[in-house]
Amino acid sequence: MATPKQPKHNLLDDTTKELNEWTGEAKAVEIHPLRMFSEVFDRHTKNDADAIFIAGTKATTPPLAEVSDAPVKPWLFSRVLVVLLVTFSLLLLLFYAFKNERVLPGLLVMGSLTVPFSLMIYFFEVNVFKNVSILSVLEVFLLGGVASMVATMFLYTLIPTANGTALWSAALIGLIEETGKLLIIAWFINHLQLNYIFNGMLIGAAVGAGFAVFETAGYGMDYGLVTLVIRSWQAIGTHTLWSAMVGAAVVFAKDDYRPLTTQTVLRPKFMRFYGLAVLFHALWDWHVPFAWLDIFYIHQLILIAGGWVVILVLIEAGLREVRMLRQAGIPAEEHAFLPLP
Template identity: 45%
Template sequence: MKKIGRNFFSLVWTGVRRNYDNLDDNIAKHLGETDADNPVEIHLSRMFSEVFKRHSKDEADRLFIVGTRSTTPSLRKVSSRPVKPWFFSRVFTVLAVSFIMLILLLFLFKSNKAIPGLIFIGSLAVPFSLLMMFFEINVYQNISVLQLLTTFLVGGILSLLVTMTFYMMLPIRSEVSIESALIVGITEELAKCVVIIFFINLYKLNYIFNGVLIGAAIGAGFSVFESSGYVSEYGLATIFTRSFQAIGTHTIWAAIIGGAIILGKQRKHPFTIRDFFTKPRFFVFFLIAVCLHTFWDWDIPYTGIEISLLQEFVDVIIGWFLIFVMIDAGLREVKTLQGQQIVIHRTKRKPLVKKG
């Protein structure tokens, strides 16, 4: 039986490995304005290939000199090459090392003064690093660091205020049943969605990568402040679990919603209440984000920690897959707006680019 199980797992894994790189493109090609029969050359399997390479200080500096009138590139100069973010890993390393040093300060020297820093850095490390990744991925380079930090701080707090306003109007029970988990999922994702729409309309953004970045900023802010608040309720140990769990929660869900808002609105027009209810491409992704949140919060009866960890693992995989779909759709959008049509032959010859 063990041999049959291993052979079955090997067969399934081989199929997943062979088809994964195309699956996200098969979904994304139906989201954009391109002909669905024209694939785009995107190598998500090599997306993080630059993380372990050496980069100069000048390369890092150039990432942050964006979003101004003189540094925002024209559409013609926007890169449509596969995105390869790397700086976010340096941000995470700095925050992780800081977190470890604060742990040493607390446990070796019994210094309670380290606790506020431990809570803040622990809450910040993963969400803010993810935010930096989405900042790098925004190939349009039309959102400045000031706008990003404003959205992260103000948008994160504003989304919490909207959430608490909704909670006052809804029946939330203390037990984590499927009904309560669904109400929480709808409430929090709707609150973040409202704030994301506000900032997208405020900044007059029109590109998928822009929506993903604004969503990630608001989701990261929400995550940081919520995690910090949970410590006061459940104790310091909470920060050790929520810090690494943030890789697949609010930042990712809000980024999906942000990209979906751009997909759902008419280009160069604000997102309206009518768009919320009449645009299937937006509404499907919004409902998926709600379902991911609900599934994460749902405490399945009569199950242990193993099932809970499996829930989180499945949630993270699905969430990141949808992020890859958004990245794929975003690169398709660049090529469409630049008037290019990508043709990929099934042989090993280089793809042809036709001006159209």
């Protein structure tokens, strides 16, 4: 009698299955980056872009019955990225070709802004509930970014670190900075009464993007354009992603859409994804004692890939949440437009 074939397993499937179990579903998540970004190279009109940017108002927030649970295919973020990259490139031209040092402040701003801001737009597109306006996101980006830095600096005064690259120091830095951002992310999510995974990821990404922009601008001012460029491309997998994880964790901690409390943050769903963000941050800052990992930024590229795997699993969990809400028949008034005062 033939032995039935055992299903094949690989590291990616095992990882996504474990992460997905944390969100409440015990199966692997299929990762299809080409499908997700399939519309990036399609032709889109200005009206298509306008339709995305006007989401989140009283007139444009769809009822829950009309919220799509189809695989997300964001594209507008790529157009924003191109505009910012061209602007940064023109500033570099002015600086190097025409020796115009007056453009240095602009280089610092645009170099630090390009990737985090584009990523924030990505999460804005991914929010299929379309219940948070771009104006609200920009306010969270600016105010939340600065406020999270203030919270972090305050925590640093309470918990001094050596600010080094040893594992223990990197772990402490990751814990402090992710906690500082957590405080602001949780405040915005509570204040705006946001309840969905996609909402949490968007608010987290906006706070993290703001934090990344201001931090990178400071490093660029201290260490020059080479550091600015390196930190800029690496931003594709740092603060914005980590904070999106934290935002999702905050939503997981909420009890039946009620405000977050100190008790609910002890829930395993929250602790796992918050701890994961801290771990990614710590591993990023850690000077790994393997020289080969420094070749072509292998260390950072591994962490970037890992961070995106977590984000894609959370996106799948967000789509599953849409389906569950429909099946549960959540009243329309619970899926309301939530303006930012």
